[in-house]
Amino acid sequence: MTDQTTQMIQSTIDENSVVLFMxxxxxxxxxxxxxxxxxxxAYLEVDFKDVNVLEDxxxxxxxxxxxxxxxxxxxxxxxxxxxxxxxxxxxxxxxELTDYLKEKQIPHKNS
Amino acid sequence: MAMEQSEIERLIKASLPDAxxxxxxxxxxxNHFSAHVTSSTFEGKTRIQQHKMVYDALGDKMGGILxxxxxxxxxxxx
Numbered sequence: 364m365t366d367q368t369t370q371m372i373q374s375t376i377d378e379n380s381v382v383l384f385m386x387x388x389x390x391x392x393x394x395x396x397x398x399x400x401x402x403x404x405a406y407l408e409v410d411f412k413d414v415n416v417l418e419d420x421x422x423x424x425x426x427x428x429x430x431x432x433x434x435x436x437x438x439x440x441x442x443x444x445x446x447x448x449x450x451x452x453x454x455x456x457x458x459e460l461t462d463y464l465k466e467k468q469i470p471h472k473n474s
Numbered sequence: 475m476a477m478e479q480s481e482i483e484r485l486i487k488a489s490l491p492d493a494x495x496x497x498x499x500x501x502x503x504x505n506h507f508s509a510h511v512t513s514s515t516f517e518g519k520t521r522i523q524q525h526k527m528v529y530d531a532l533g534d535k536m537g538g539i540l541x542x543x544x545x546x547x548x549x550x551x552x
Contacts, residue, residue: 396542432522433529433537449545450521 368425376439380469381411384426385436389413396448397436403455408472409464441467476504477540482532489531490515492550500544508544516549 376382383400387393389411392401404411416423416435427433430444438445440463445451454460464471483495486509493513500506509528516524524547529536536543 446522
């Protein structure tokens with residue numbers, strides 16, 4: 364992975380409180396797993412930066428190296444890797460995601 | 475591309491010998507599975523670490539020939 368890709372990823376997660384590296388965009392997710400995370404964030408009324416990895420092959424592979432996580436989507440909050448679809452869904456369903464957003468002082472529904 | 479259910483189970487158990495593995499073929503196409511893995515080795519690990527242990531067991535298959543694996547992990551209590 365090039366330094367340029369690494370720097371692009373790092374600056375994106377530094378400059379945006381909530382970032383979702385995904386397939387497609389928040390308006391048009393192009394993968395069921397990405398769509399599931401977009402829906403969870405939308406339900407909780409969380410504003411987030413969407414990054415479409417399908418537009419950049421280097422980024423699509425680089426993000427997996429960056430986080431040492433083999434799949435897309437990948438959710439970051441305050442620069443920290445939260446998880447992929449399974450983990451975000453599990454956190455959402457258990458209410459843990461709401462607690463986590465509160466802890467990280469991320470504006471969301473009922474906050 | 476697809477992967478046999480038994481192969482997924484074999485790879486996971488090779489890395490996590492005490493693991494109980496329940497796999498469901500979600501779409502009947504050997505390409506979209508859900509797996510529930512229970513192991514005592516998950517004790518004290520975050521969910522991300524637990525999932526990484528399973529992904530590491532699957533090696534380069536995960537995200538490669540194994541397109542979709544909905545994963546759930548649980549700690550086995552003796």
